[in-house]
Amino acid sequence: MGIYSCIGKNLEEVKGSLYQGKSGLGIDPMRYEYGYRSPLTGILERPELKSLLDRRMRTGLSEEGEYAFMATKEAVENAKLTMDYFDTNEVGIFYGNDSSAKAVIEAHNIAAEKKDTMMMGSGAIFQSMNSTVTMNLSVIYKLKGINMTISAACASGSHSLGLGYLFIKNGWQDMVICGGAQETNLYSMGSFDALSAFSVNIEDPTKASRPFDANRDGLVPSGGAATLIIEEYEHAVKRGAPIIAEIVGYGFSSNGGHISQPNNQGSFIAMQRALDDAGLKPADVDYINAHATSTPLGDSYEAQAIFELFGACNTPVSSTKSMTGHECWMAGASEIIYSVLMMQHSFIAPNINFETPDEHSAKINIITKTKEQKIDCFLSNSFGFGGTNSALIVKKL
Amino acid sequence: MSREEIVKITNEFLIEEIEIDAALLNNDAHLKNDLGIDSLDFVDIVVIVERKFGFKIKAEEMAGVTTLGAFYDYIESKVNSTEGEPK
Numbered sequence: 001m002g003i004y005s006c007i008g009k010n011l012e013e014v015k016g017s018l019y020q021g022k023s024g025l026g027i028d029p030m031r032y033e034y035g036y037r038s039p040l041t042g043i044l045e046r047p048e049l050k051s052l053l054d055r056r057m058r059t060g061l062s063e064e065g066e067y068a069f070m071a072t073k074e075a076v077e078n079a080k081l082t083m084d085y086f087d088t089n090e091v092g093i094f095y096g097n098d099s100s101a102k103a104v105i106e107a108h109n110i111a112a113e114k115k116d117t118m119m120m121g122s123g124a125i126f127q128s129m130n131s132t133v134t135m136n137l138s139v140i141y142k143l144k145g146i147n148m149t150i151s152a153a154c155a156s157g158s159h160s161l162g163l164g165y166l167f168i169k170n171g172w173q174d175m176v177i178c179g180g181a182q183e184t185n186l187y188s189m190g191s192f193d194a195l196s197a198f199s200v201n202i203e204d205p206t207k208a209s210r211p212f213d214a215n216r217d218g219l220v221p222s223g224g225a226a227t228l229i230i231e232e233y234e235h236a237v238k239r240g241a242p243i244i245a246e247i248v249g250y251g252f253s254s255n256g257g258h259i260s261q262p263n264n265q266g267s268f269i270a271m272q273r274a275l276d277d278a279g280l281k282p283a284d285v286d287y288i289n290a291h292a293t294s295t296p297l298g299d300s301y302e303a304q305a306i307f308e309l310f311g312a313c314n315t316p317v318s319s320t321k322s323m324t325g326h327e328c329w330m331a332g333a334s335e336i337i338y339s340v341l342m343m344q345h346s347f348i349a350p351n352i353n354f355e356t357p358d359e360h361s362a363k364i365n366i367i368t369k370t371k372e373q374k375i376d377c378f379l380s381n382s383f384g385f386g387g388t389n390s391a392l393i394v395k396k397l
Numbered sequence: 398m399s400r401e402e403i404v405k406i407t408n409e410f411l412i413e414e415i416e417i418d419a420a421l422l423n424n425d426a427h428l429k430n431d432l433g434i435d436s437l438d439f440v441d442i443v444v445i446v447e448r449k450f451g452f453k454i455k456a457e458e459m460a461g462v463t464t465l466g467a468f469y470d471y472i473e474s475k476v477n478s479t480e481g482e483p484k
Contacts, residue, residue: 055416056437119447122440 042222153384158332255387
């Protein structure tokens, strides 16, 4: 695993933030000038890549591609993989990404000024496509297996892992690099802000993302990248890989409804399917990492779905988006990493800012303070625009 | 603009922006075989030349330009002609 996020630039830093309930959210003053309704965002630095990659490899990397490289670099090192391994074996990549706005807008601005597309330079095309992350990482790591980007809105990262899991389960690949990446630049979230979906609680940005709380007023956009290397079990054992956990269930569904408004049935079906796929009962799940983004409607429906399926077990629930904000295309992958870190270190990270329950969140077991607890199995939800739903179940090995 | 200035500016951007090893830069260096400049690098060089020298490279004019010395010659001919407006 590897991560680059607003709560830490590597697994160790992220684990510390999760345990401490530390928020990575703040204000980007440029957003006022641009015309955003909300200036709130996850705050993270662009990595310095000059010493890590040559010019040709850097030229095609967009902002989210840079984050994805950093996360993948950490994951590759932790998985004890080398360039020689990639050179001589077939490794695939499924990575979640659903925009690359900055590259598109900057290229347009150049054309508007110069009236000559050649002035965009060689990197613009490779940075501006949705598949920018997979097209760059597959070149950097010389990948020879399945190679594609999953664009499924805020469930992109989760579906990338689900599809990687299916490819391995079906024997089509031995190893797949999965993950999700999300840009955070000024251009990336303006059109989302236009829907008044973002919190405007700017007095204390660390309190703005408050999933399930009765006083939540919207999400806080955020970003970075998260990479997980998944591998067929026997293959991993044979090469002496440090095995962290096992993906045992993937469930998906589509709401067949509104483009932006969720419902409880779609998420219920995804969770039920993940349980069925894993051959598990609700009582077997020790922790649920909720999708809950801090929007009034979305959190309410998810609380209802969780109560319907897990209410009898009173399963502990938290939304790490209370600390990270909504990492959108990345979230489904990063939240698996957050949950695995909790599993490895036997704690449940808090759903910070949950102070006042509402009608539905009062019925589920939301963890508000860091709790020492053994986790053998967890479920992670991700939902997105268009009604796409994904649920993954991961077990300790 | 003098030949010396053209060489200086060109070498600077080849080293700093295209990240070519300074030790490889000489008049006889082959742009592709010695300096490793490929078709994508060429697109970036077009952008940089426009910024540094104020003219747009035309691919057809570069057809016979294969060495760094010939590239200096080409830039010199453009910036010192009426087409080029050095910045």
